[in-house]
Amino acid sequence: MINTPITKEGIYDLLEAVKDPEVPVISVRELGVLRDVQVIDQRVIVTITPTYTGCPAMDVMKEDIEKELRNAGIPDFEVKQILSPAWTTDWISEEGKRKLKAYGIAPPEKTADIRALKGEAPVVECPQCGSKDTVMVSAFGSTACKALWKCKNCLEPFDQFKCL
Amino acid sequence: MTIQEALFTYCLRRGDDNLILSHRLGEWCGHGPQLEEDIALTNRALDLIGQARNYLQYAGQVEGKGRSEDDLAYLRNERQYTNVKLVEQPNGDYAHTMVRSFLFDAWHLPLQQALTRSKDDQLAAIASKAVKEIAYHLKTSGDWMIRFGDGTAESHQRAQRALDDLWTFSGELFATDDVEAVLFAAGIAPDMAAVKSAFDSTVQSVLTEATLKRPMDAYMATGGRQGKHSEHLGFMLAEMQYLQRAYPGAIW
Structure with a gap:
């Protein structure tokens, strides 16, 4: 259970643990799938965008994010999927690219x-x-x-x- | 016809084209001419089914009767399917499968590029995602056209035969009706004449490099958009829908 106030940075840090199930060394943030985190009156809204339209890993990533938030004791959250702006490989961070190569x-x-x-x-x-x-x-x-x-x-x- | 009714049908058409072609490509799984191509076809199928999901979800939402993407995919019969006849044609040999995809991709890319500018935000969002995948598809199906056409005498002959057989189904891709007219007037659907001219120029340049001959525009098969399909679709749906028909509501 989180006792301190929930912050945007705290959620980002927490979600660093959520990896791409197909490439388990790179996090959803490094992959550029995690687009936004908003904390409004202790309600957490996480916005993600799919890499490939048909990628079956997307559903798993969404569930993993929800699980991570639930396990951290976040009482009120929502994981939203958006299509636009469309994901591009340019959004994979430099650290993410290094990890892919390794x-x-x-x-x-x-x-x-x-x-x-x-x-x-x-x-x-x-x-x-x-x-x-x-x-x-x-x-x-x-x-x-x-x-x-x-x-x-x-x-x-x-x-x-x-x-x- | 209201804009909402037209938009519902328009989304169904986009979803059905993708879903049916995706299923056809999926039939190659385990039967590809070589492992890499087997994987390539199912990857294409995966992209198409992802796009189909977006369209059928949105169709259900626009319709407002609580139908899900699965309801629309598994619980409509062939007369309720609105895909073009091109995508339901059997796979044939590899040249046949690739020519079918090439004709589809050469139409699909300019259509989706135009849809990125649709006044309907969701259609524009789906398109902006899909165009990148379709551009990749067109590149590879075009490469295969060139490899077949400008390859051996056997591969050239098979590619030309497939093109001659399938050309009659290309006209329907550009057919317009009330649904298109209502949405075009509202700035939601694009001008199909512009899509046709982009298609013609892609086909022209690829066929020239492939040393293949563009068939004459003669009789063009239509009717798919109105649910009047070739005999092939019913058999395909019987297989695709079997599980949901036999065990309604099954999930895994």
């Missing part, structure tokens, strides 16, 4: 990357050996957010977080 998933490039603007294929660094000599095997991967790549240097396959 987990073996190549982080997304910036959507405004000059190469993307020119319609060129992105340069994706192998998260294992760091080589830039990599090739896309499939535009779709093991989850809605990932594509499948292969490193030509260390010959390992790896996931890349799709740039959206």
